[in-house]
Amino acid sequence: MSFWVLTDKGPAHLVTDHERPIFFVSTEQQPLACKTLQKSSIQFQCKPLKLNTFHHEPVTAFYFQTLDSFYRAQNQLKHNKITVYESDICLHDRFLMERFVRGGMMFTGNPIQKQGYTRYTDVHIKPAEYTPSLNVLSLDIECSSKGELYSIGLSGMASDVVLMIGSPNAQDQSDNDWIKWVDNEKALLETLVTAVEKRDPDIIIGWNVINFDFRLLLKRAEVHGLRLHLGRSRRPCSWRHRVGDTSQGFITIPGRMVIDGIDALKAATYQFESFSLDFVAQHLLGKGKATEDIDNRMATIAHDFLHNKVKLAKYNLEDCRLVEEIFSHTRLLDYLRLRSQMTGLELDRMGGSVAAFTNLYLPQLHRAGYIAPNLPEDGGLASPGGYVMNSRPGLYRNVLVLDFKSLYPSIIRTFKVDPMGLIEGLKKPDDGIPGFLGAHFSRTQHFLPDIITSLWCTLPSH
Template sequence: MLNAFLLTKQSYDSPQQGAVIHYWLTSETGTIEIIFNQQQPFFFVSQQNLTTTEEILARKGIQVKPKLLAHKNFKLELMAVLYFDSIKAHQRACRILTDQQVECFEADIRLHDRYLLERKLYASVQISETEAEIETERQQERSTLYNPKLKPGTYRPRLSFISLDIECSMQGELFSVALQNDHTAIVIMIGDPQPTIALDYQLVWVTDEKALLLTLSATIQQLDPDVIIGWNVVNFDFRLLLQRAQKHNIYFALGRDGKTARWREPDADKQQGYISIAGRVVIDGIDALKTATYHFDSFSLENVAQQLLNKGKKTQDVDNRAEQIERDFHFNKLALATYNLQDCILVSEIFAHTNLLDFLILRSQLTGLDLDKTGGSVAAFSNQYLPKLHKAGYIAPNLPKDGGLASPGGYVMDSKPGLYKNVLVLDFKSLYPSIIRTFKIDPVGLIEGLQTKENAKENAKENAKENAIEGFKGAYFSRTTHFLPEIIKQLWQQRDQAKKDKDQARSQAIKIIMNSFYGVLGSGGCRFYDTRLASSITLRGHQIMQQTAQWIRQAGYQVIYGDTDSTFVWLSDDMAAEQAQSIGFTLQTLINLKWTHYLTEHYQLENHLEIEFETLYSEFLMPRIRGSETGSKKRYAGYALRNGKKELVFKGLETVRSDWTALAREFQTQLYEIVFNEKNPRPFIIEFVKQTQNGERDHQLVYKKRLRRKLKDYQKNIPPQVRAARLADAINQQQGKSLKYQNRAWIHYVMTQAGPEPIEYQSHKIDYQHYVDKQLKPIADGILPFIGLSFDEINSPQLNLF
């Protein structure tokens, strides 16, 4: 048996081999190409529609091989499977039948995915070479296997990679391309060879753009990476490379089969295109970080590198680097080469720092998702669920035609605003997955549970153990037939083991997958969407949170807030930290015992809910909604006691929001520290306002906001950032510079006496009163009233005279 890991996959029709499945894998011994020929694509129809189906397809000249099944759809109709000799016939038949109102089930599953799905094969496989025809290219250390037997495996590969970055003119003409990994650093540059002094990378000179593309192709084939990484590498670098190759009529051979890359333009409602290279995976760093749930104010390479690595690009002017790149290409090519290579190095170091490749490999092993798949929660769920569904005798439903209806969100209780001491936070561990496990929430379980309920009515059964588990919105779930609870149990156990092994990449991958399952069931983009499923999770969460709060009140404590899975409990202002923590652990034990007893008594279910005493806040603020006496939601601050130290924590307030200035963030942090430490905030506020109005804090007045639409699309309401961006690009146009803000960019601006102005073209005096009124005052009035003060009273000119 040979251990291998799947890199790329495709399926197509071949005149000689029929419907073909084509996989590329990396293995212990090198690269492997696997070909399955003479395959039969298929989909399902209801048996009651089979005669009509055969008649329709016969009239259209489409050959089909039907077979009756014992499987049912979710309407409990018996199904038939239709086999075809080609992918083209399969797709054409589905279109024709759909037009004739005949529903085709699972017709959207591609042949190469279907093969893996039916065999429960994810990314890692074992290959039986004894049952395969083998051709080997010794020079490339590459084997081609025909129709081998594949089994699930556990192989965790070390993928070879190359980081790629291009530099070009503002018109898209290529200047240079850099390639880098732990062993290689190459820059391919257009231009006449220049003398160099002890460069720590290889500089390859080429005569023109065509030669650059051909050299790049040959270099990639020589380096032969499994993975190509970069920053916006698909939608910018490769899109442009393929466009320029097409312009020069170059066969841009990048694949391990010697063929060119395949490009597919994005769907109308998406921005991201798609690239496919045989045997190589292209992974964009931005998409990978988002998939791993990283969050940044800006996903620019400069910002992410500064945040993660504390270093950035090799340029003095990041905001105007396009002009600098053009200048360097004409007058300082060595500087451009260094800059080009540094971008590759930054991407490689970001991947290494965040273990992104390890994370993506583990995600593929757990779910079968492609390495370059962005998001993918629905596909991950389907890959795990469909094999179990088929084994149970069911065929999956299709996507909802209406896109799905919104399901209730998480529970958020009204808060009790105030300034407190000794506030506990009790948090349910993975609440939604726990609810799924405990209450057996499952797509097939819903179908079976509803049948059990009907049978109970007919047979007048009263034994609760035999009855289905009641959910919400008319849902009932089977106690015995379900798959999702067991899937979550296995993932939960794997995550606990990953934590013990300190395998952060695996732990994070499992957490993301496990927590995505609620969202999948509530998504109209999932074939298993049913509002009864999602509602039975969220509304059960509401019930659990309300019952938990009631038990805490019965224990003699006040609940001041609750949010999705967290309960905030105020103990007493006059209490030592040790006593407060002891009460936290006591409440944790009490609530867990009560849920175990409650679920046994009322539902005859095993309890998988687990509440944890998470945090003690020695000082805590629950603010009011501005201009109201009502308490805020999802907004609070406090001193959290962790490892014997106080840590100032802000949730949802100005300090953690990117659309507030550095001035506001520093003011809020210092003001809250003063109030929490029971000091007089008057001197601080007066001095801070004075410094602001005197221009001593001008460096903190910059707003940074993102334009989420194209600049021309803002018509009715024109926010300040749009006004600043339009002013900047008007000046850019006058000066013959590139327009920076037309298509969803970040803008940095200040408020002046003439309105918002971009920082690069500020021409009027700053409107300091704006910052006092709109940045400082709202922050101060969020906390001062709780100690009997107000911002206006402190800063009144009349009062300040005395």
């Protein structure tokens, strides 16, 4: 298991072999679970723990040496109707959350100096407050309607450039040294690798940069039999599809992060009629893309690639700079950094409200003697939402709108609504706080109300 981190002395690659994949099984089902795994020749170790399910059943932990055996074991046990708990927690997530590491960390290990970074083995970590200075590169590509690459723009880190297929005329060459000319698409991709390695960014930003720009870059690299070695120490990129949706995916660049401007704005609760770069830039910055005809820009791009490559290069670079300015104007990276410090979510993790809750809640639940329950197959009992009055259709001269700020968090804090608090409250219902459908929440044994209070105090007042 490895992590890339930033330190005052530059990037570091942390490697640890201490953590093993783990899930839990009720101790009552342990003999059957062991027999099932042994029959399938799956190597494991098990150990009874002083932890219980929400049904007050003691549990046994099952440990594995490899992720392959961990996943195979899950499948075998579930196939044999043996309930497995917390099997959906990723190994690296568990490693960080159980040590209360959110954003910053302190670590020890054996250093090995590499080109451009330091590798540490036998790593041990603990939480710490640390805010690094990030090197950010903005990337944008231009291509044909068939996905053939024309150019790649890079801005930021005081070194703006456009990589352009073709050759300059005499005037283009003398006046536009910010354009680097290459012979063909393969050379364009190879030059991109060199340009990224030279600049060595921590974060690459863009507009739909993951599911368009990088996805297309990887496809075109595959056409030419190349791997894009854009990671630190020239490690290759990798792509994986989102489960159940092959039109969306994730890019992994070892030692770097890719953050999409659209996803980041949505995560920060920005809303626009359109999330096109031109619309958002006009709304936030008062200026837009460098083209006269937004609706027919593909035709314009194709024309300029054939007849006015310098104009296309300026358009390409302006898109990179617009994204930079949007990130700066909205302080998106500051927001993502604060969110990471508060919840433990990675900077490039979009959405993730369930993961944030898990990061904050699960370690405390374990220390209180419980493991997390599984989500019921039918979704479980739904609690009622807010009361919606029937409307009286008509035209009204005066309308009063009442919007209650943070209503549900306030209810949770007031009535001590909490998963473990419900289990503890039902033990002594006479001392608990009454809830929905016979629920009783403990007045003293709970975590969620305190987590919400802590997050509330950390958020900016505006």
